[in-house]
Amino acid sequence: MNKIKVALLLCLLASGMSLVACGGGSTAEPTPAPTAAPAQEQVAEEPVEAPAQAADTCSETVEIEWWHISTAEAEQAYWQSKADEFIAENPCVKINITVLENEAFKSRLTTVMQSGQPPDLFQSWGGGVLWAYADAGLLKDISPALRGDWQDSVAAKAALDLYSKDGAYYGVPWQWGAVGMYYNKDLFEQAGLDPENPPKTWSEFLDTVQTLKDAGITPITVGEGDKWPGHFWWVYLAIRNGGEDAFLKAFTREGSFTDAPFVKAGEDLLELINMEPFPEGALGFSYGDSASAFGNGEAAMELMGQWHQSVQRSNSESGEGVANLGWFPFPMVEGGAGNASDVLGGGDGIAVGKDAPEEAVAFLRFLTLPENQIQALNDVGFGPPTMVGTESAITDPIQRAIVEARNNAAYFQLYYDQFLPPAVGGAVNDAVEQLFAGVITPAQLAQQIEDSAAMELGN
């Protein structure tokens, strides 16, 4: 009997412990969601607390959870200083900033979204991914606050629309630009090319690539291991070949992604790939690897967004980047239906989660104030700002060229992998990667995207 009682007690103890062990999770801090590459993840929880004496007068502290992906030190410090300034004026607010590396951010956000608990403010590129969250009721409609002065002060209207669905607004863009060709003027000169006269058409561009190759210079670098850098190439060619019309038809399912311009885009790209203009192993480069190859002067060109200038600098061995950096718009494809001024681009914005307090919206508005954007641009090196009255502050010639391209675009297309539903965006990236790897044909590339689009967008 005694033995049994002892055993019973032990059992209870064991069961109690195991229950406590699993119950403990709910009382403890939420464990971080699993991410694709935990070792790459940079998580910095930096709760900013209002000064103690001020907090005493608050009946209740409002907490704002904010996730951003500006991992560079100066950028982190800038956001922190803005949070501090806001808290100084609103002592009852506490802002918890979580800084995440890009890829880690994406996987972690997906997880919290599926559990229905978005952060109050978070990085968003707008478009299809954001719209999926909006449809599921995970975002807060900020149009009551936005309508009027705030909305009128947004210069990048096309960008703002990407944060809106069915008349409701879920976020605001704060830096917005265009994808274009960065090039190393010294290497152009070395190959006997005129550095001030970059190629304007696709055939001129292919000639340029050949000239660089003949001079023993790697013409182009691309971070195809991350896939999205390669998708820029195919999408830009699709934009040049088919224009807005072809894309809208395919998107609204009036047409299809197997239509001629999309196949032609693959053929054009394949022609380039067959010239072997990329460094050995580019298929496995991350964007960071590629940016450092460009920054070190190991390749002459890289097709990239507005942030590339600072990234190639910080990723280069010298820390200086390319000495004579140039930028030109993506070349026009002869006979294409698009305009030479059509732009593929995108940028960063901040979206608002469904449970965000009013203070979070006020803080977002504070972040988009023109004077804060100008400071971010000039003191920190962020990309082209989005608000009225900031354009004149842009002094860097490349950034100016990007903003001009953005503002003058007859048709502005957001990156496909953000604009389209996540599954289709993923299919675009994977299909283009397979073209780079030489395992599929341009027609198969178009078909893979179409298959996914038919499933997600309807037939």
Add this chain to the structure above:
Amino acid sequence: MDETRMLTGTASRIQANTDKRRAQWNKTVLIVACLLPGFVLLTTFLLIPIAQAMYYSTYNWNGLGPLDNFIGLDNYRRAFSEPVFRGAIKHSFIIMGLSLLIQLPLAMTLALILVRGQLRFQRFFRTIFFLPYVFSEIVAAYIWLYVYNPRGGLLNRFLEIFNPAYAGTAWLTDLDTVLVAIFVVLTWKFFGFHMLLYMAGLQNISREVEDSARVAGANEYQVLRFVTLPMMRDTIALTVFLSILGSFQQFIVVWILTGGGPAFRSELIVTYLYKFGIQRMQLGYGSALAVILFAMTLLFSIGYQRLVLHRTMAD
């Protein structure tokens, strides 16, 4: 007298019965109490999620909002008609085959050398060989990223010693080498574990049995083939089992090294599941994939236990 005896007899019988019943009751309580925590954990964290996955797998669902698009078995049909998924299954089988043919024999050889060979630094080598298994898979994968790096990675530098003109290979992005490169990392990571199991198995075999075979005129190969290995049957069966399950469930190393790329050439079942189910926000499809993986591993486990492990136990 008789009556009293009878009465006491009845009383003691009743007493014995109650005691028995109480003991029975206590036993039941004990069993229930001991089983309950395990049962609760198993149900909440295993059975319910599996049932949920089966339920989700019949919907086209992006993981957000209500389940309102019932599509029956379409997700399963799609999985088996998807060349990328079929490729992922194929790659998982290749990794499995290579593990059984190369990794386990390697582990066995090293175990034999360490236990039966008259080695001087036995413990030192044992530690060295086991070391990779102690690293987490993430650490192992990152170490090998440096080894394989096409821009001055260790492997290419090493090959340059023998051939100064060697231009270097991008091991992880070459479509032909990527799967083998990954297999090398997995072998490096896991052979030490299997080796340790074999060493333990070998230490259980009495030397006298082997010696008597030698006395009877068997040569070293015959001793190994007809005495040592048959006696290791249990251990070998276990490592084969673990190795096969491990190949099906491998994720971390592949994810860090290649993410399943380039062009899906190193996609395994679980990386495919993560990419197409989670990243592309197709939770319904992802659930179907998970159910398929679950069914595969379950059937394999049951079959293997019945056919192989069971027989070993019975021997």
